Amino acid sequence: MRTVRDAAFDVLRLHGLTTLFANPGSTEVALLSDLPDDLDFVLALHEGSVVGAATGWALARSEPALVLLHTTAGLGNAVGALATARENRAPLVVLVGQQDRRHLAQEPFLAGRLAGLAGDYPVRLETPVRAQDVPGAIGRAAHAARVGRGPALVIVPMDDWAQPADGLPVPAPSTLRQATGVDTGAVREVAALLDAAASPALVVGAGADDAVTWRALTALAERLRCPVWQEPFGARAGFPQDHPLFAGHLPAERGRLRAALAPYDLVLAVGAPVLRQNLYEDGPLAGDGTRLAVVTDDPAEAQRAPVELAVVAPLPAFCGELAAGVRDRSGAPMPVLGRPAAPRPPREGEELRAAQVLAALAERLPAHTVLVEETPSSRPDLHALVPARQPLGFLSAAQGGLGFALPAAIGIRMAVPERPVVAVVGDGSSLYQIQSLWTAAHYGVGALFVVLANGRYAVMDQLADRHGGKPPWPAFEEVSVCGLARSLGCPARRVTGRAALLAELDTLLPDLAHRTAPLLLEVAVRPDRPLAPDARAASGSRPALDPRPAPEELA
CATH class of the missing domain: 3.40.50.1220 (TPP-binding domain)
Known part of the structure; x- marks a missing residue:
């Protein structure tokens, strides 16, 4: 007997949705058991990592990525990442598991009130009225994700997958064309x-x-x-x-x-x-x-x-x-436009600054590198020192929420393995989706993660300073991002000092495009302010300006 599950797989194949990013639960087992060989399953250990990796994949390929979430807990955990996907205009088809349709009226254990949980962030949300409507809903979600460039959700009760596919309604169009002409x-x-x-x-x-x-x-x-x-x-x-x-x-x-x-x-x-x-x-x-x-x-x-x-x-x-x-x-x-000068190298025995690390990266990164950023206190320096030289050369979270860079870098590298991928992340930012490093290690994703470690939320400290107050939050210098990475199976090294940093970069970066395993470098940096404003005075009357955001604009 041909089932709704069989028909859904055909729709997924039709739309190129053959890589599934997931952290499943019991409501998804009926879909995933004995998955066909032509469908690839990618496990992440938290739903933020699931959606973040799928977002990177979708942005790198300019095509929808497929996500599977587990009822209320899974969708709830993923909402922040779905908001980022919407703001980054990443097309996602998101299947959300639901309890068995036959006793939903009694609100059994794991039943989810799912329709409004992600708020206005989905570009489409559909709850099929009957099991036979599920394949068509998936096709409509694929079109909606492409056109609306965001997450399109389909909520599927767990018993729907085994239902007979007889009497399927006319599905969504196999192909949807949009006019590309210009007025x-x-x-x-x-x-x-x-x-x-x-x-x-x-x-x-x-x-x-x-x-x-x-x-x-x-x-x-x-x-x-x-x-x-x-x-x-x-x-x-x-x-x-x-x-x-x-x-x-x-x-x-x-x-x-x-x-x-x-x-x-x-x-x-x-x-x-x-x-x-x-x-x-x-x-x-x-x-x-x-x-x-x-x-x-x-x-x-x-x-x-x-x-x-x-x-x-x-x-x-x-x-x-x-x-x-x-x-x-x-x-x-x-016009003559000024360029920021590289920061001076650290003196003997002096701690590295974030700008010095970024300047060293800029000198060595291949032009076709994809740089994924999530380092709020150092972002102005990154903008000033590390130019994007090719399309998809720079990517960050448009919505501003933390937890994007690590999984996004993994998804990008999986989608375009021919391009080197470097994530530059603050240690505080890295902790929001540190679990994603397990996915990178398990699937042999050769991305480089450079963690600028100052043991605190430096941008928040800067904000408090500018407001003339003392922050109530403590530093977290006890946290070893390197140790956390290793515990998740990801190779990691801690780097202190300029000589050690340059040795690592000179060894790693020339061969970065060919890596088949991730590596995390936890680079110890002193907490400090961004570079002093640089003059970009052009010919004529243009004033000298600092074009980079001030720290308070990055919180």
């Missing part, structure tokens, strides 16, 4: 704004992180001879950050943001919100002399943008036509 009138309207501007600038964001859009934006910036800024809190790079026209990362504090944008009479955001903030401050995002416009493929992003003109369009095609349509100013002098 030429909208291109002309944006080009006219740029042509009328005496000093335009671009702000790029995560939505522009693909090879075609990078090429188009590079051509556009070079024709305009204009600087390109990265959005505040950018979860991905939208432009090659080693390009001469890259100006740096915009601050998210409004006063500093207005100062950064003051030299420009038009700012066009591409693939970025306008302009994301954290702590509230009175006043506009830009001064009276600066007009704002946005081009995005996210309708919600366009609708909430405080701009003069918002255009919703497929970015690769739109940016290509825009680059060809603007007035060519490439004969004008190239």
Whole structure:
């Protein structure tokens, strides 16, 4: 007898959902026992790690990843990671187990009130009315995840999988196509704004992180001879950050943001919100002399943008036509943009600083490395010192919650094993999903985890200092991240001092793309403040500015 389970497997194959990330329970056993050989199962030891790894996989492949969660406990544990997946626009198909349909009315043990548990973060949630509706619901979830670029949930009672597949309804379309054409009138309207501007600038964001859009934006910036800024809190790079026209990362504090944008009479955001903030401050995002416009493929992003003109369009095609349509100013002098100086090496016997570790990494990382970041107190230094040189070169949690970097790095490396993957993580951040290291070790995932260990929540200490108060939370210098990694089967070494650090990096990084086992380096660093503001003074009247977020913007 052909079962609902058999039909569901066919739907999963149709949509390329053949790698299953899970931490299952009893309500999922009927689905997983004797899993077909063409379906791969990846176990993680916590649901945050499950969803984090699937998020990395989905972002690396630009295709939905498959997740399985165990009723209330599993979905509840995963909600924070699902929120991050939604903000990072990662397409996920999430199957959530439920108690047996035949006695749900009595609310048996492990029955879940699941429909609203993840709040508004799913792009779709479906509870099939009968077992035979499950395969079609999975197909609809796959389409919803692709189109909405977020997690789509299907809640499946445990007895549904064994039900006969007779009388299945017409499922979701096998293929769903979206138009990718460009409104030429909208291109002309944006080009006219740029042509009328005496000093335009671009702000790029995560939505522009693909090879075609990078090429188009590079051509556009070079024709305009204009600087390109990265959005505040950018979860991905939208432009090659080693390009001469890259100006740096915009601050998210409004006063500093207005100062950064003051030299420009038009700012066009591409693939970025306008302009994301954290702590509230009175006043506009830009001064009276600066007009704002946005081009995005996210309708919600366009609708909430405080701009003069918002255009919703497929970015690769739109940016290509825009680059060809603007007035060519490439004969004008190239603006001179400052670059931050590398920090001085530590003196003999002096503890390493986070910036010194990042500078050493920057000198040695292959250009095609995927760097996954979760080090709040050192993120400004990372932005200043470690440029993203290829698409998917930088990734962090758009939503801001901790526990993303370790599992995401694992999922990325599994999805694109040809690229080196390095996660740079604070020791405090690492503890939120330290369990994910077991998955890396068990499945032979050759990612490198660099943990900047200062034994405290340094960014919170900085916040307390700026507020003029004494923090009530203690340091946790007793915690050995290296020891925790080893207990989970992940090779790990603790590094102290510059000579030991350089020896490790010089040995590891040249062969990083070929690693078949993970490695964690716990690098002892002193708790300190980010680098002093650097001057990025260009020709003309541009002021010297620190383009990096202040520590309070990273909490």
